[in-house]
Amino acid sequence: MKAERVKELAIIANRVRKNVLTGVYNAKCGHPGGSLSITDVLTVLYFDEMNIDPKNPKDPKRDRFVLSKGHCAPALYGVLAERGYFDPAELVNLRKFGHFLQGHPEMKGVPGVDMSTGSLGQGVAAACGMAKAAKIDGSDYRVYAALGDGEIEEGQVWESAMFAAHHQLDNLTIFIDNNNLQIDGDIRTVMNPHPIDEKYKAFGFHVICIDGHDYAAIADAIAEAKTVKGKPTAVICSTVKGKGVSFMENNYGWHGKAPNADEYAQAMADLEAIDKELGVL
Numbered sequence: 001m002k003a004e005r006v007k008e009l010a011i012i013a014n015r016v017r018k019n020v021l022t023g024v025y026n027a028k029c030g031h032p033g034g035s036l037s038i039t040d041v042l043t044v045l046y047f048d049e050m051n052i053d054p055k056n057p058k059d060p061k062r063d064r065f066v067l068s069k070g071h072c073a074p075a076l077y078g079v080l081a082e083r084g085y086f087d088p089a090e091l092v093n094l095r096k097f098g099h100f101l102q103g104h105p106e107m108k109g110v111p112g113v114d115m116s117t118g119s120l121g122q123g124v125a126a127a128c129g130m131a132k133a134a135k136i137d138g139s140d141y142r143v144y145a146a147l148g149d150g151e152i153e154e155g156q157v158w159e160s161a162m163f164a165a166h167h168q169l170d171n172l173t174i175f176i177d178n179n180n181l182q183i184d185g186d187i188r189t190v191m192n193p194h195p196i197d198e199k200y201k202a203f204g205f206h207v208i209c210i211d212g213h214d215y216a217a218i219a220d221a222i223a224e225a226k227t228v229k230g231k232p233t234a235v236i237c238s239t240v241k242g243k244g245v246s247f248m249e250n251n252y253g254w255h256g257k258a259p260n261a262d263e264y265a266q267a268m269a270d271l272e273a274i275d276k277e278l279g280v281l
Helices: 003-027 032-049 070-083 088-093 122-137 155-166 196-202 215-227 261-277
Strands: 064-067 143-148 172-178 206-211 233-238
Touching: 003 032, 003 070, 003 088, 003 215, 003 261, 032 070, 032 143, 032 172, 032 215, 064 070, 064 122, 070 088, 122 143, 122 155, 122 172, 172 196, 196 206, 196 233, 206 215, 215 233
Parallel strands: 064 143, 143 172, 172 233, 206 233
Antiparallel strands: none
């Protein structure tokens, strides 16, 4: 990936992070920490990799994306708004009655959402079904899903992994957002899922381990997954919860709460400083 494109993606991702904070702040509730950690993966998928058209969000030939960790809807909404699925001005109405941006992704009301999610573990199961449907139909679309590392404590995740490997779903790529924190603290003390890579290998996946904030590495992993035949791919992404906001980074307390006015101002100042480094301001 050329340096110019890396910079362009970084600028887009920073706008998405601002969208996350704007939505959660105005809702007075939500999940900023994990939304900020998965932002870079979503940015590469929606702006460089996926075959999608915001003007035709139900195109049967489109690639599909499932946010299995549905509580991080602010990140998905933030990237969909930037990609042109709906007006970014709607983000201030997150979780408000009478508006379409619910607290978790909802496929009937939000353009660009391929599956309603929220119950952890169920989203990746739906992604497996989509990938299997493509095989049955002879369609060449690809299916992507993002899971939290706390989410993979759910048993249904591993049932889905068995299904995906058994049916040789090489059109399925999942991303594990491995920021090592969940609502109750460090995943290694709550319910240690490590070694995540070895588990997915044992379940029959092709496994790639990357820095989940490295745009070139994300793109290379997606490209590699497209070359794999006969098995699904799991991309284990090492990330920072709360990425980009100084007081949220690596702080599990920001898993599921909104910033107050002063905290929101500081968070936006942190992101504006990144914009300045990127030459935007």
